[in-house]
Amino acid sequence: xxxxxxxxxxLRWFGGVLIYCRTMALFLLVWHLAAEAVPNKLLLPSPxxxxxxLRESWLDGELTAxxxxxxxxxxxxxxxxxxxxxxxxxxxxRSKTVGDLLEWPVELLRPIAGIAWIPLAxxxxxxxxxxPIFIMFYTAFFPLLLGTAAGAQSVDxxxxxxxxxxxxxxxxxxxxxxxxxxxPSVLVSLRLAVAASWTAVVAAELVGAPxxxxxxxxxxxxxxxxxxxxxxxxxxxxxGFLTDRALRWLGDLLAPWARAEGRR
Amino acid sequence: MNxxxxxxxxxxxxxxxWELLASGSARAPRPSTVVQAAxxxxxxxxxxxxxxxxxxxxxxxxxxxxVLAVPLGIVMGSVAVVERNLDPLVESFRPIAAxxxxxxxILWLGTGTQAAVAxxxxxxxxPILINTIAGVKRIEPNLMRAAYTMGxxxxxxMRVVLLPAALPAILIGMRIGLGVAWTAIIAAExxxxxxxxxxxxxxxxxxxxxxxxxxxxxxxxxxxxxxxVALLLDRSLRFALARAVPWSAP
Numbered sequence: 001x002x003x004x005x006x007x008x009x010x011l012r013w014f015g016g017v018l019i020y021c022r023t024m025a026l027f028l029l030v031w032h033l034a035a036e037a038v039p040n041k042l043l044l045p046s047p048x049x050x051x052x053x054l055r056e057s058w059l060d061g062e063l064t065a066x067x068x069x070x071x072x073x074x075x076x077x078x079x080x081x082x083x084x085x086x087x088x089x090x091x092x093x094r095s096k097t098v099g100d101l102l103e104w105p106v107e108l109l110r111p112i113a114g115i116a117w118i119p120l121a122x123x124x125x126x127x128x129x130x131x132p133i134f135i136m137f138y139t140a141f142f143p144l145l146l147g148t149a150a151g152a153q154s155v156d157x158x159x160x161x162x163x164x165x166x167x168x169x170x171x172x173x174x175x176x177x178x179x180x181x182x183x184p185s186v187l188v189s190l191r192l193a194v195a196a197s198w199t200a201v202v203a204a205e206l207v208g209a210p211x212x213x214x215x216x217x218x219x220x221x222x223x224x225x226x227x228x229x230x231x232x233x234x235x236x237x238x239x240g241f242l243t244d245r246a247l248r249w250l251g252d253l254l255a256p257w258a259r260a261e262g263r264r
Numbered sequence: 265m266n267x268x269x270x271x272x273x274x275x276x277x278x279x280x281x282w283e284l285l286a287s288g289s290a291r292a293p294r295p296s297t298v299v300q301a302a303x304x305x306x307x308x309x310x311x312x313x314x315x316x317x318x319x320x321x322x323x324x325x326x327x328x329x330x331v332l333a334v335p336l337g338i339v340m341g342s343v344a345v346v347e348r349n350l351d352p353l354v355e356s357f358r359p360i361a362a363x364x365x366x367x368x369x370i371l372w373l374g375t376g377t378q379a380a381v382a383x384x385x386x387x388x389x390x391p392i393l394i395n396t397i398a399g400v401k402r403i404e405p406n407l408m409r410a411a412y413t414m415g416x417x418x419x420x421x422m423r424v425v426l427l428p429a430a431l432p433a434i435l436i437g438m439r440i441g442l443g444v445a446w447t448a449i450i451a452a453e454x455x456x457x458x459x460x461x462x463x464x465x466x467x468x469x470x471x472x473x474x475x476x477x478x479x480x481x482x483x484x485x486x487x488x489x490x491x492x493v494a495l496l497l498d499r500s501l502r503f504a505l506a507r508a509v510p511w512s513a514p
Binding site: 016020022023024027042043097100101102103104105108109111112113115117118119120122123198199202203207213214217218220221226229230233234236238240241244 | 267270271272273274275278348349350351352353355356357359360361362363364365366367368370371372446447450451454455467470471473474478480483484486487488490491492494495498
């Protein structure tokens with residue numbers, strides 16, 4: 001973004017909004033006409049019915065309650081994964097011994113998708129809070145670990161050498177040099193981890209949780225309330241989009257230098 | 265040698281600890297019982313059949329996604345108007361996970377192979393599309409201009425200049441898409457679980473082990489199989505990437 005005059009920027013932004021509205025309006029129109037053509041309203045409800053269902057589940061608090069539960073699970077599990085994975089990743093990236101030690105366990109476990117743990121976790125944890133949190137923790141852990149390790153590994157050697165020459169201790173070098181240099185890559189992997197976890201939460205709740213957005217979708221499907229199912233699906237998409245935006249914003253705030261690097 | 269010992273240390277310790285800790289209970293799976301179960305499941309043909317079912321679905325869905333996403337990505341990447349107008353749709357649907365659509369797809373297509381293929385195709389579609397668009401947009405414009413100046417026709421230009429230049433990005437998108445597709449099929453089969461009859465693939469096998477026969481060794485065997493297949497799929501596309509576009513190999 002250059003400072004080439006605010007009005008021009010505004011016009012461009014406004015044009016983008018217009019195009020967005022036009023495309024989505026066209027899409028909704030096609031959807032509506034298709035819904036009119038399909039005789040069975042259970043199969044394809046019109047966008048109006050979905051909007052109505054969205055409004056109703058918003059008003060009676062069901063949408064916010066389930067979304068709150070799912071988001072809270074996301075927050076708890078990603079925070080736990082970050083607390084464990086980021087220090088471990090820094091150690092993996094900076095120390096060859098730790099890297100060698102952890103390489104095989106990570107490479108052996110990582111290909112097993114978090115979702116594939118659901119049956120075993122169902123058996124261990126039962127249906128409830130702990131199952132989705134475990135699945136999301138597991139899903140978020142590996143991207144964070146490997147992203148942090150890659151970031152810590154690719155720190156410019158001359159920076160560390162310079163810091164060492166100036167007599168800084170290992171801990172200070174870690175805090176002042178390695179962490180800031182690895183931060184952009186940590187933040188990118190955080191976004192990947194959250195996106196993957198958000199997918200996993202739906203799967204985990206669909207199968208084994210008595211609450212949350214995934215559970216709500218499955219419940220309303222069994223009730224054949226298709227408009228409500230679609231409303232909840234839209235809510236999942238919107239929340240996924242918003243969390244990603246929030247993380248991007250947080251990234252710009254925490255590591256403004258990463259943005260400059262990305263643009264280069 | 266020393267490094268190899270270090271790398272092997274934790275896996276061996278973990279397996280030993282698992283074997284010892286689990287030996288107290290009769291039901292808990294242990295490495296030794298899991299290996300036995302794997303041998304039994306392979307001998308009876310259940311495991312290969314389940315894997316083959318899931319893999320076939322993944323390949324069908326993945327092929328569908330590629331056939332749709334690559335041409336669309338090339339058009340969106342090279343024609344700005346098309347990209348501007350379609351981008352809102354892509355950005356609106358991309359955050360919706362394939363698994364979230366599962367209930368709708370069950371409603372439309374039932375619980376059989378068709379539904380599974382649709383889920384996989386949706387899951388793999390967006391990574392391939394996004395990477396294709398990015399790959400086409402990153403092409404050095406002077407290459408296209410040079411070809412244009414030399415009087416090369418539009419189709420030849422696409423085949424000779426655009427495709428080779430965008431191929432690394434397309435293949436990376438396919439690699440990501442294939443990984444996502446494999447996860448999606450497991451999730452879909454798990455969630456369909458008890459509802460579908462007989463031929464449900466590896467995910468449903470796991471669910472049946474959990475819900476009916478309470479065969480924990482079988483669940484672990486399936487998990488390991490899922491991991492191995494994921495690894496092999498990723499490696500094979502990485503290999504394809506290195507062979508097809510050696511100049512961009514990592």
